[in-house]
Each structure stands twice: as C-alpha cells, then as structure tokens.
Amino acid sequence: MVRLWKLAPVPTRLRRAVRAWLDARYVTRVDHRHDIRDSLWEVQALGRELVALRREVERLRAQVTTLTERPRAAAAPDPRQTARWDEAHRLAHETATAVDRLLQNEVLLWQAVDRIDAGARPAGEGAR
Amino acid sequence: MRVAWTRDDDVWRLDFRLDADDDLAGTVTDGQRVRLATNSCRLRLPYPVDDVHPDLLALAAWTVVAPYTRSRIVFDRPVSAGLAAALEEGWPVQAGPVGGSPRSGARLAISYSGGADSAAVASILPDAPFVHFQRISHPRVPNRWTHYRADILAKLAAQTGRELTVVRSDLEFTLAEPRPGYPEHHAVAAGAALMADELDLAGIAFGYEMGSRWLGGGRYVHRYTPDNPMWSADGRWGRLFAAAGLRVVLPVGGISEATTMRLALGSGLRRQVRWCLRGGDGGACGTCGKCLYKELIQAAVERRPLSTTITADRPVAAKWQQPPPYGGQEMIEYGCARVPGIETTPFARAAEHLRATEESTRWLDHCYRPALDEIPDPWRKQIADFMAEEVGFMTEDEARRVESWGQQ
Structure with missing residues (x-):
C-alpha cells in the first residue's frame, strides 16, 4: 500500500484524505507492533505463572502422599532415644535378675545360719 | 521347713526358713517345677482379725511352702492331730507341733476369681458369699508384671453386688520361676482360710471344672484323673482342707x-x-x-x-x-x-x-455324675438339683468318654 504512492502521482489532498480515512479505520503499524509486543509479554508472563503453579501442585501432591502414608510407616524414632530405651531396659532386667539372686542368697544364708544354730531361732526373726 | 506368722493390724505376714535338706527348687503337686524367690509374704485382710485358728494358718502356709518342703514342716503354733495326720499321709513329711483342737464352721463361700467358671459357681449357689484373692506387689520383689490387672478384677467382683471379702496378697511373688503365680493352685484360698473363722466357713467352692478335675486339663497330664491329687475329694489336698474344717467343693467339677x-x-x-x-x-x-x-x-x-x-x-x-x-x-x-x-x-x-x-x-454339654458324689452332704442336693434342671446328666456312653479320655 505504501508503495502505491511512489508508483502513481496522487494529489496531496487526496493522499491525506485517504491516509486519514485509512488511519481512522485501521491500527497504525507502530501501535500494532506495540500490541503484538504486549501480547507476547503477557503470554510469556502467563507461561511463567503456569510453570510456578504446576510446581506448586506437584509440591502439594507430594505433601498429601507423605501425610497419608505417615500412619502406616511411622517415622523411625531418634536412634539416640532408642539407645537410651534399650539401655534402661537392659538395666531394669539385669537389676531385677540381680535382686532375684540377692533374695535367694538371703534365703540360703538363713538356711546356713539355722543349720549352725540347730533351730533355736524362731522363723519370724530376721529378714524384713 | 519352719514357718511363722506375725500380725500387724490387718496384715498377716508369713516368714519361712528352709531346713538343711530343703531347696530353692521345688515341685508343685501338678508336677510343675518352680523356684523360690523369697521367704516371706503377706495377706492383707479386709479388717484386723486378732485370732486365726492354727489349723487355718498352717493350711494357708502349706499352700505357699509345700513345693520346697522335703521332710519336715514345723509350725509356730500347735496344730490339731487331724491336720498333722492329713499332712503326713499326703506328703512324705513330718508335721508338728501337735496339740490344738480341730475347728469347724457352717457356711460355704465361693473362691471367686471373676472368670466364667467361678461365675457359673456363683449362679449355682446364689446365696454364697464371695472371697476374692487380689494380687498386690511384694515389697522386696520388683514387679515386672504390672500388665496383670488384679485391681480391675477386684473392682468387677465388687460390682456383682454379692457379699464379698477381698484378701490382698503378694504370695505369688514368692515364685521366681517360671513367673509369679500361686505356688500351689490352692494358695488362691489362703486368704479364705485366714478369714474362715470370721465368715464361719465349713467349705470353699472353687471354679475348677471337668477338664481340670477329671480330664487332666491345663498343664497337667491330659488323661482321665479320678485320683487327681489337687482336686479329688479324698486326694491329699482334699483331705488336708477337710482336716482344717474347710471342705473343698467343686460345684462345676462335672461340667465342661x-x-x-x-x-x-x-x-x-x-x-x-x-x-x-x-x-x-x-x-x-x-x-x-x-x-x-x-x-x-x-x-x-x-x-x-x-x-x-x-x-x-x-x-x-x-x-x-x-x-x-x-x-x-x-x-x-x-x-x-x-x-x-x-x-x-x-x-x-x-x-x-x-x-x-x-x-x-x-458329652461336653452334660454333667458327669461322679462329680456330684464328691460334693459334701450339706451342699450336694442343691447342686445336684441345679444340674438336673439346668444341664442334664451324661448317658453311660457319654460318661465313658470321660473315663477313656487320653486313651484314644
């Protein structure tokens, strides 16, 4: 269309009138370029937003999976804690066994005392 | 073995000493091997009781020390000649000193644990009072069995609304092996024995059923046992309890x-x-x-x-x-x-x-008649009538199933 002006001599008034008519009817090339650039920018911004949203969805989905699985596979307790529990259990067990032996030895000790003493002492005496 | 009882308010404390030939290792009447943990235990009665007949104290003590006693049992109070004789006939031991008079009573109480068997006994004898044994911790033995909820069972027994005597005791902790428990099965009645004069008892009804009494059930021998040493009326324990004026009664001994x-x-x-x-x-x-x-x-x-x-x-x-x-x-x-x-x-x-x-x-839905013959006179009719009305008796063929048990 621009080139038309160079091919045929057109009176200036007419040329202006035609251009004014065209300008009123169509967007200018500059404006058009702006519009395209704006749209492109917007598309790119939307693209970035979409990527961020998709990442957010993935993160939430992963969180849901771990939360639903948690009751089935409880998190392993702190190994330092379990070591202390094991130690307390061992100590309790060994102490109880030792007390058992101590008490039994006491019974045997009284038996030995009585053997020497030949039964003069009443059974209620001693061991409390 | 020498035993001595001392009383402090509502607590009766039993101390015992091993003779030279006694040992920590023992054998229960049912053959279970046990090991002694310590030589004292307590029975806490519901209220202070000044005086307990020496035969009852001796009986209660014997349910705890019998597994470890080899040849001699010396009590701290003279027992009746009948009780000493029952001990010497039932076990290869000398028992003494002898000197007391025998005791007697009139009522029948139920040794009530709260399980189905003793609840069945309670339904057969609706007027009989309950005596409940409640385990408590021993002050000298660490209690590693706190999951055993004796408190709950005592609470349930109280909720029955029946006349109830609860005796609390740590006597089960005199057993080190296999684990705390009754040294002899009869130790469950140690508290009932100490309360027998207070409650005027002549007999004690247990929930031992046909499997335990006649079929050698539980941890015993898995065969027909007319001569069951624990629960037959004229077995060694039956005669010992009778000598202390406290008959062993098994109202559900004939039913499964x-x-x-x-x-x-x-x-x-x-x-x-x-x-x-x-x-x-x-x-x-x-x-x-x-x-x-x-x-x-x-x-x-x-x-x-x-x-x-x-x-x-x-x-x-x-x-x-x-x-x-x-x-x-x-x-x-x-x-x-x-x-x-x-x-x-x-x-x-x-x-x-x-x-x-x-x-x-x-056959397991019916009553084995010979079980009723073992029930002492004063209570037999009531129990037999109940069986006739509510259960029904075994036919001869069914009774043969009992008597051939363990031979198949």
Whole structure:
C-alpha cells in the first residue's frame, strides 16, 4: 500500500484524505507492533505463572502422599532415644535378675545360719 | 521347713526358713517345677482379725511352702492331730507341733476369681458369699508384671453386688520361676482360710471344672484323673482342707467349660464376667492367649463365627498350629465342631487334626455324675438339683468318654 504512492502521482489532498480515512479505520503499524509486543509479554508472563503453579501442585501432591502414608510407616524414632530405651531396659532386667539372686542368697544364708544354730531361732526373726 | 506368722493390724505376714535338706527348687503337686524367690509374704485382710485358728494358718502356709518342703514342716503354733495326720499321709513329711483342737464352721463361700467358671459357681449357689484373692506387689520383689490387672478384677467382683471379702496378697511373688503365680493352685484360698473363722466357713467352692478335675486339663497330664491329687475329694489336698474344717467343693467339677460359659453368660453376673487378666476398664484385651481360647468357647456356645483379630501367625496362636495333644483339648474339639468358618481362623489346623463333630462332642454339654458324689452332704442336693434342671446328666456312653479320655 505504501508503495502505491511512489508508483502513481496522487494529489496531496487526496493522499491525506485517504491516509486519514485509512488511519481512522485501521491500527497504525507502530501501535500494532506495540500490541503484538504486549501480547507476547503477557503470554510469556502467563507461561511463567503456569510453570510456578504446576510446581506448586506437584509440591502439594507430594505433601498429601507423605501425610497419608505417615500412619502406616511411622517415622523411625531418634536412634539416640532408642539407645537410651534399650539401655534402661537392659538395666531394669539385669537389676531385677540381680535382686532375684540377692533374695535367694538371703534365703540360703538363713538356711546356713539355722543349720549352725540347730533351730533355736524362731522363723519370724530376721529378714524384713 | 519352719514357718511363722506375725500380725500387724490387718496384715498377716508369713516368714519361712528352709531346713538343711530343703531347696530353692521345688515341685508343685501338678508336677510343675518352680523356684523360690523369697521367704516371706503377706495377706492383707479386709479388717484386723486378732485370732486365726492354727489349723487355718498352717493350711494357708502349706499352700505357699509345700513345693520346697522335703521332710519336715514345723509350725509356730500347735496344730490339731487331724491336720498333722492329713499332712503326713499326703506328703512324705513330718508335721508338728501337735496339740490344738480341730475347728469347724457352717457356711460355704465361693473362691471367686471373676472368670466364667467361678461365675457359673456363683449362679449355682446364689446365696454364697464371695472371697476374692487380689494380687498386690511384694515389697522386696520388683514387679515386672504390672500388665496383670488384679485391681480391675477386684473392682468387677465388687460390682456383682454379692457379699464379698477381698484378701490382698503378694504370695505369688514368692515364685521366681517360671513367673509369679500361686505356688500351689490352692494358695488362691489362703486368704479364705485366714478369714474362715470370721465368715464361719465349713467349705470353699472353687471354679475348677471337668477338664481340670477329671480330664487332666491345663498343664497337667491330659488323661482321665479320678485320683487327681489337687482336686479329688479324698486326694491329699482334699483331705488336708477337710482336716482344717474347710471342705473343698467343686460345684462345676462335672461340667465342661462350654457349660460353665453358658451358665455364666446366662446369669445376672454376665456383665462382670472377665477371664482376661490384662484388660482394663474397657473390657478384655482380646489379644492374649486366654482371650483367644475363651472366645472359641463363647463363639461355640453362641453358635456364631469367631470374632478375633488374632491371626495364625501370632505367637499366642502358635500352639494351635501344632498337632495335638493340647491343654483343654476337649474344649478345642467342642469349639472346632461348632464354630462356623473355623477353617479361616487360627484354629484351622487344630480342627483338621481333631476332626471333631457335634455328635462326638455332645458329652461336653452334660454333667458327669461322679462329680456330684464328691460334693459334701450339706451342699450336694442343691447342686445336684441345679444340674438336673439346668444341664442334664451324661448317658453311660457319654460318661465313658470321660473315663477313656487320653486313651484314644
């Protein structure tokens, strides 16, 4: 269309009138370029937003999976804690066994005392 | 063995000393090997009781020290000649000193544990008072068995509304091995013995049923036992209790655990019946071996599928994956024959081995008559009438099933 002006001599008034008519009817090339650039920018911004949203969805989905699985596979307790529990259990067990032996030895000790003493002492005496 | 009782307010304390030939290792009347933990224990009575007949003190002491006593038992108070004689006839021991007079009483009390068997006894004897044994910790022995909820069982016994005497005792902790428990089965009645004069007792009724009395059940011998040393009326324990003026009475000695279960669940005590030692206020635990065994019987009585979360791979179900014999096998047969869908339960393997049918286990719904002959006169008629009315007696063929038990 621009080139038309160079091919045929057109009176200036007419040329202006035609251009004014065209300008009123169509967007200018500059404006058009702006519009395209704006749209492109917007598309790119939307693209970035979409990527961020998709990442957010993935993160939430992963969180849901771990939360639903948690009751089935409880998190392993702190190994330092379990070591202390094991130690307390061992100590309790060994102490109880030792007390058992101590008490039994006491019974045997009284038996030995009585053997020497030949039964003069009443059974209620001693061991409390 | 030498024993001595001392009283401090409501607590009677038993101390005992081993003779030179006694040992920490002992054998219970049923053959179980045990080991002594310590040589003292306590019985806390519901209120202070000044004086207890020496025969009763001797009887209570003997239920604790019998497994360890080899040749001699010396009491701190002279016992009656009859009691000393019962000891010397029943065990290879010398007993003394002798010098007291025998005692007597009039009433029958129930040794009430709260399980189905003693609840059945309670339904047969609706007016008899209860004596309940409650385990408490021993001050010298660390209690590693706090899951044993004796407090709950005592609470349930109180909720029955029956006349109740609770005796608290740590005597089970005199056993180191296999674990704390009654040194002799009869130790459950040690508290009843100490209260016998207060309650004017002439007899004590236990919940031991046909399996325990006649079929060598539980951990015993798995065969017909007319001469059962623990529970026959003229066995060594039966004669010893009688010598102390306290007859052993087994009102449910002629009926099976299926029948005691039916009677217990049909009685007014249904809501207080609890055979589980682990469950809390919310009810039985449902996960122990006892719960599994009793659930089989209850399901069979109620003719419904087994309701349990226990699977065949659980340790408590392990013995049912092995071939027989089983303790309480008659009840396993009864349950396997009656519970619908038994092939999907932990008893599937046992059911395959036993191949029991309703017909082959019908004898377990009836009463074995010779059990009634063992019940002392004053109480026999009431119990026999109850059996005739509520249970029915075995035919000769059915009685032969009892008498040939363990020979198949």
